[in-house]
Structure formats: structure tokens, C-alpha cells
Amino acid sequence: xxxxxxxxxxxxxxxxxxxxxxxxxxxxxxxxxxxxxxxxxxxxxxxxxxxxxxxxxxxxxxxxxxxxxxxxxxxxxxxxxxxxxxxxxxxxxxxxxxxxxxxxxxxxxxxxxxxxxxxxxxxxxxxxxxxxxxxxxxxxxxxxxxxxxxxxxxxxxxxxxxxxxxxxxxxxxxxxxxxxxxxxxxxxxxxxxxxxxxxxxxxxxxxxxxxxxxxxxxxxxxxxxxxxxxxxxxxxxxxxxxxxxxxxxxxxxxxxxxxxxxxxxxxxxxxxxxxxxxxxxx
Numbered sequence: 463x464x465x466x467x468x469x470x471x472x473x474x475x476x477x478x479x480x481x482x483x484x485x486x487x488x489x490x491x492x493x494x495x496x497x498x499x500x501x502x503x504x505x506x507x508x509x510x511x512x513x514x515x516x517x518x519x520x521x522x523x524x525x526x527x528x529x530x531x532x533x534x535x536x537x538x539x540x541x542x543x544x545x546x547x548x549x550x551x552x553x554x555x556x557x558x559x560x561x562x563x564x565x566x567x568x569x570x571x572x573x574x575x576x577x578x579x580x581x582x583x584x585x586x587x588x589x590x591x592x593x594x595x596x597x598x599x600x601x602x603x604x605x606x607x608x609x610x611x612x613x614x615x616x617x618x619x620x621x622x623x624x625x626x627x628x629x630x631x632x633x634x635x636x637x638x639x640x641x642x643x644x645x646x647x648x649x650x651x652x653x654x655x656x657x658x659x660x661x662x663x664x665x666x667x668x669x670x671x672x673x674x675x676x677x678x679x680x681x682x683x684x685x686x687x688x689x690x691x692x693x694x695x696x697x698x699x700x701x702x703x704x705x706x707x708x709x710x711x712x713x714x715x716x717x718x719x720x721x722x723x724x725x726x727x728x729x730x731x732x733x734x735x736x737x738x739x740x741x742x743x744x
Contacts, residue, residue: 463498463718467513471498474551475509479558482544496718501561507541508561511554519548519555521593522667525644528589529666535585536578538562538655538664559664562657570656572684578661579649579681580689583674586644593644596672597632600703603710604628613713615723620730627706627733635699640673650680651743679704683741701739705729708742 463471472489479486484505493499497512512519527546529537540546541558549556606612607624616624646653647668655662670676675693678686679700686697711717712726719725732740 463494463496463513468494468498470552471511471554472500474554475500475511475556476502478549478551478556479505479507479509482558484541484543484558495720506561506563508559510557510559514550514553514555517555517667519557519667521591521669522665523548523557524591525586525589525593525666525669528591529582529585532585532588534581536581536660536662537585537666538662562655562659562662570651570654570661572682573688574661575651575654575681575685576688578654578663579646579677579685582646582649582663583643583677586646586669589644591644591669594670596645596647596670596676597636599647599668599670600628600632600707603707606710606714612715613710614715616713623730623733624706624710627702628710631699631703631706635673635676635696635703638673638693638696638699640675640693640696642672643674645670645672645674645677647677648680649677651682673700675700676704680742682743686741698737698739701741702733702737704742705733705739709733 468491472491476486476489479502484502484507486502486505488503490501491498492501497510500509500511502509523540523546526537526540529535530539539560541560544558607621607628646663646666647670648665649663653663653665655664673696675697678689678692678697686692709726709729712719712722712729
């Protein structure tokens with residue numbers, strides 16, 4: 463978020479938590495990009511704050527609510543002291559989650575990562591929600607690339623590369639006719655917390671329906687190697703598609719991802735190298 467908006471976002475989160483009878487004496491920003499995450503103390507709540515009208519926080523809350531009923535599902539939970547829902551104040555949408563403090567740094571093994579994603583997918587097969595299809599997210603990326611007003615800094619050759627890659631890979635993925643289910647949408651390492659309770663996935667607002675390979679395309683390569691019954695060719699296509707989609711978002715004039723333009727250049731470089739496609743975190 464813009465610096466001028468962050469203080470307002472923190473104030474909105476603090477006010478909402480206090481209105482829910484949660485004790486709040488302090489607030490610290492733990493993450494700031496297109497959405498701000500604020501740790502509220504001493505109530506130990508993680509407030510996630512976004513500009514109202516961006517994203518669909520109601521979907522995230524409903525998926526999290528239903529996943530909480532799946533015992534052992536590795537997912538971050540809504541704060542149990544507050545009724546599930548989206549709170550709005552001062553132009554922001556705020557959701558309240560259980561806070562998990564930092565633990566001693568360690569590298570989560572690919573096997574543990576894959577098992578956590580396998581457990582999440584199992585829980586998601588029991589969730590009953592209306593969610594977008596992964597092709598809807600691809601369509602959003604294609605719209606950005608085709609709109610010079612939305613991506614004014616994207617060079618002509620790079621625009622052509624993204625246009626061609628998105629169209630071609632979407633076509634090949636759809637032609638494979640793979641089985642589909644509800645997915646996380648972006649289960650990359652930044653959306654996986656290593657907590658005392660084990661690995662937990664967060665940021666469910668990107669949920670969509672599609673083949674599991676679309677989710678695995680956002681995880682490290684070693685995770686895909688350990689996930690059972692994966693179609694290697696489909697996973698390769700999904701990795702290329704994910705690179706192109708995220709590259710498109712980084713060139714959005716309204717993108718607030720830290721160092722987003724540099725990240726966009728890196729992703730374009732990976733696409734120019736062609737298959738086999740690298741993972742997003744490589």
C-alpha cells in the first residue's frame with residue numbers, strides 16, 4: 463500500500479478489533495504489499511487489510527470457515543473469538559485471523575511441503591463454495607497485457623511474448639482435460655507459514671477451480687516431484703502459465719508488490735529462456 467494508506471489501514475484494523483471486544487494496545491505491520499497484515503497485541507490477532515473492492519475477501523473467509531471443520535487441514539484459521547466475516551471501515555476490508563509468531567528459522571523439507579499441500583487439497587475437496595475458474599485468472603492477466611493503459615511500461619516485444627505465452631499455454635492446458643477441484647490458487651512459499659502447529663497455508667483469497675498441477679506450479683520444483691499422481695507435462699505447462707500470469711501482474715500500473723518491476727523483468731527473462739520452465743521461486 464501507499465505509505466499514506468498504511469496508517470489508515472492500521473487504524474481501521476485496530477478500531478475493528480477493539481469493537482469486537484479484543485484488547486488492543488499495540489499494532490505492528492508484518493507485511494505490506496497490495497494488502498497489509500497487522501499484528502495486534504496483546505490479543506494476538508493478525509488483521510489482514512485491503513482496499514475495499516479489491517479481491518473477494520468473503521470467499522476467503524467462507525473457505526477458511528469450512529476448512530476449519532476438516533480436522534488436521536493445514537490452513538491458517540480465523541480468530542475464534544470473532545464471528546467469521548469481513549469488516550469494513552474507512553474504505554478498507556478487514557479480516558481477523560489467528561496470529562502465529564515467528565519460530566526458529568528452518569528450511570521446510572519438500573516432502574513436508576508436499577504433504578501439507580496434499581492435506582489442503584483433500585480438505586478443499588469437501589468445501590462447497592462458488593469459486594472462479596483458473597481460466598478467469600488467466601483472462602485477467604490477458605486483459606492487463608492487452609491494455610496499454612493498464613500496463614504502460616510494458617515494452618512491445620515483452621507484451622507480444624506474454625500475449626503469445628498466455629494464449630498458447632492456456633490452450634494446451636485446457637486441451638488435456640485434466641480432473642479439476644478447488645485449489646488454493648497461489649500456494650507459493652510466501653503463503654506457507656512454518657508454525658509450532660506445523661506448516662499452515664494462508665491467503666485463501668486466490669482460491670479457484672482447476673487441476674492440482676496449477677497449484678503445484680506455484681510451489682518449488684522439489685515439491686512437485688514429491689506430490690503423488692502428477693502429470694509432468696501438464697505441470698510444465700502450468701509452470702509456464704504461472705510465470706506469464708505473475709509477470710503480467712507485476713507490470714500493472716497499480717501493482718504495489720515490493721520491487722514489483724524488477725520482479726517483472728526477472729519473470730520475463732525466465733519466459734524468454736523457454737521450457738523446461740523454472741518455478742516461480744527459482
